[in-house]
Amino acid sequence: MRWGKVVLSSACDIMMGQAPDGSSYNVNDNGVPLIAGAGDFGEFTPQPGKYSSAPTKLSEPGDIILCIRATIGDRNWSDKKYCLGRGVAGLRSKEGRLHKEYLWHWLGHAALELKGKGRGATFLQVSKADIASLEIPLPPLEEQKRIAAILDAAEALRAKRRQALKELDTFLQATFLHMFGDPVTNPKGWNMGVVGDLLESVNYGTSKKASADKKQYPVIRMGNITYSGELDFSDLKYMDLSDKEKFKHLVYKNQILFNRTNSKELVGKTAVYRNDEPMAFAGYLIRGIANHSASPEYIAAFMNTLQMKNYLRNKCKNIVGMANINAKEFQSIPVQKPPLALQQQFAAIVESVERQKAAMKAHLAKLDDLFGCLQQRAFNGEL
Numbered sequence: 001m002r003w004g005k006v007v008l009s010s011a012c013d014i015m016m017g018q019a020p021d022g023s024s025y026n027v028n029d030n031g032v033p034l035i036a037g038a039g040d041f042g043e044f045t046p047q048p049g050k051y052s053s054a055p056t057k058l059s060e061p062g063d064i065i066l067c068i069r070a071t072i073g074d075r076n077w078s079d080k081k082y083c084l085g086r087g088v089a090g091l092r093s094k095e096g097r098l099h100k101e102y103l104w105h106w107l108g109h110a111a112l113e114l115k116g117k118g119r120g121a122t123f124l125q126v127s128k129a130d131i132a133s134l135e136i137p138l139p140p141l142e143e144q145k146r147i148a149a150i151l152d153a154a155e156a157l158r159a160k161r162r163q164a165l166k167e168l169d170t171f172l173q174a175t176f177l178h179m180f181g182d183p184v185t186n187p188k189g190w191n192m193g194v195v196g197d198l199l200e201s202v203n204y205g206t207s208k209k210a211s212a213d214k215k216q217y218p219v220i221r222m223g224n225i226t227y228s229g230e231l232d233f234s235d236l237k238y239m240d241l242s243d244k245e246k247f248k249h250l251v252y253k254n255q256i257l258f259n260r261t262n263s264k265e266l267v268g269k270t271a272v273y274r275n276d277e278p279m280a281f282a283g284y285l286i287r288g289i290a291n292h293s294a295s296p297e298y299i300a301a302f303m304n305t306l307q308m309k310n311y312l313r314n315k316c317k318n319i320v321g322m323a324n325i326n327a328k329e330f331q332s333i334p335v336q337k338p339p340l341a342l343q344q345q346f347a348a349i350v351e352s353v354e355r356q357k358a359a360m361k362a363h364l365a366k367l368d369d370l371f372g373c374l375q376q377r378a379f380n381g382e383l
Contacts, residue, residue: 002381003139009132011098012091016068016128017057017084024054031055033080037087038071043162045079055083059090064104066091066131070123073111075104089131099141101148105155106136109375137379147378154371161364168353168360169228176301179346180338184307190338196331198294204327205281206249210237217241217280220251222259225269225285229304231257239280250278251287256296258286258303261324268312268325270303272296274354286327295343297350302335 008014017035024031031053033046040048046065059065059078067074069087084090091107093100114134118124139147181188196202210219215238224232241249251257251273259269261284273279281287290296302308311333316323377383 003137003143005135006138007132008134008136011136011138012093012103014128014131015057015059015084015090015092017086017088017090019086020052020054020056020083024052026051026053032058032083034083034085035059035065035076035088036085037069038067038074041065041067041074041076043159044077046076046082048082052083057084057090058082059084060092062092062100064091064100064107065089066107068127068131069120069125072115072118072124072126073107075107077104089128091131096141098136098138099144099148101152102144103136105148105151105375106379109379110134110136137381139381147383150383151371151374151378154367154374158364158367158371161360161367165357165360165364168357172301172350172353173305175349176305176346179342180298180302180336182307183302183305183336184311186336188336188338190336193335193337194331195288195299195333195335197337198290198299198335199331200289200291202289202327202331203248203287205283205285205287206239206241206245207283208239208241208245210239210280210282212237214238215240217250217278219280219282220257220273220285221282222262222266222269222284225257225259225271227266227269229269229271229300231271231273241280249280251281252278254290254296256288256290256300257281258288258330260284260286260326260330261322263323265309265313267316267323268303268309270300272300286330288330293337293340295340295347297347298338298343299335301346301350308333 020034025034027050029051031051032055033048034050034052035046035048040046059082061078061080063078065076065078065082065084066089067087068089078090091103093103114126114130115124117126117130180190186192218236218238220231221237223235226232253273253276255273257271257273259267261267288299290299312325315329316325374383
């Protein structure tokens with residue numbers, strides 16, 4: 001059966017975040033952990049990096065923290081008190097009227113509708129009125145709990161698949177360290193050189209503006225490289241390239257892409273391009289082509305170790321508010337030079353793991369589709 005809908009504000013208290021005084025920010029556990037936006041979100045609960053000694057708006061355990069700027073609609077559970085910055089809002093269901101787990105799942109279902117209300121030139125943002133005016137179906141409380149329990153069980157299956165993918169990444173990181181040792185201390189005593197010794201050439205990407213309209217080539221931008229070194233093609237733009245530009249700004253299979261600028265935490269993300277068809281790559285990236293002495297999989301895995309991420313965080317310069325490592329600096333990074341046969345052995349392991357990941361991702365995509373259908377039925381009163 002279909003249930004009547006109510007505006008969200010009648011069943012839920014909505015508290016918009018407010019940025020605390022900048023002088024109160026610290027990284028020394030002084031005060032309350034600060035949630036500025038989706039960058040401080042974990043998978044289900046926050047993972048903030050800063051604190052505020054003079055917090056403004058505070059969440060309570062059991063609240064839902066909703067991102068309201070840029071990545072509108074992302075959400076986390078508040079597992080303790082947090083200071084809510086201006087990029088988030090806190091939602092607290094009214095006791096006896098709205099079950100908080102039901103609200104959690106409905107917010108995931110309503111995320112696209114909320115994003116559609118976003119306004120802003122630099123980045124999209126929604127207001128308290130935008131959130132409050134959303135209409136939520138409101139069955140009896142016991143029915144809300146039943147629906148939430150079904151969706152919880154379905155979500156648990158998806159979470160297990162995501163966790164399995166993470167464990168494969170962890171396995172590759174552990175395998176790298178086992179085979180080659182710590183890339184900073186070099187306990188295995190490999191011959192040392194610099195990254196440039198392993199590369200035939202390096203090249204900056206194109207500065208041409210990309211478009212959402214389908215054109216000759218999809219473009220890999222810095223956001224398409226994940227922190228762990230995956231290529232995520234879920235959000236692509238496109239461009240045309242002349243023959244001269246193709247030579248410089250296309251990436252081909254088994255070449256690497258190095259993210260040269262971003263925040264300090266994200267500079268240095270490195271990925272191996274594994275597709276058969278070439279793609280363009282943006283100017284924020286550097287393309288590296290491995291020479292006969294190196295495997296691209298070895299180079300990328302080396303750059304993506306936690307040890308090298310910490311090294312790059314300390315090495316990069318700050319240019320116009322963004323950390324940066326240029327092509328010359330990239331090539332001068334110290335690197336071990338283990339035997340090519342050992343690098344190739346590692347590359348074969350990576351290839352095997354990537355096949356497993358591809359199968360898991362395909363299964364996860366099916367689970368995501370089924371979960372979307374289940375949500376649709378649940379909030380239409382058909383479950």
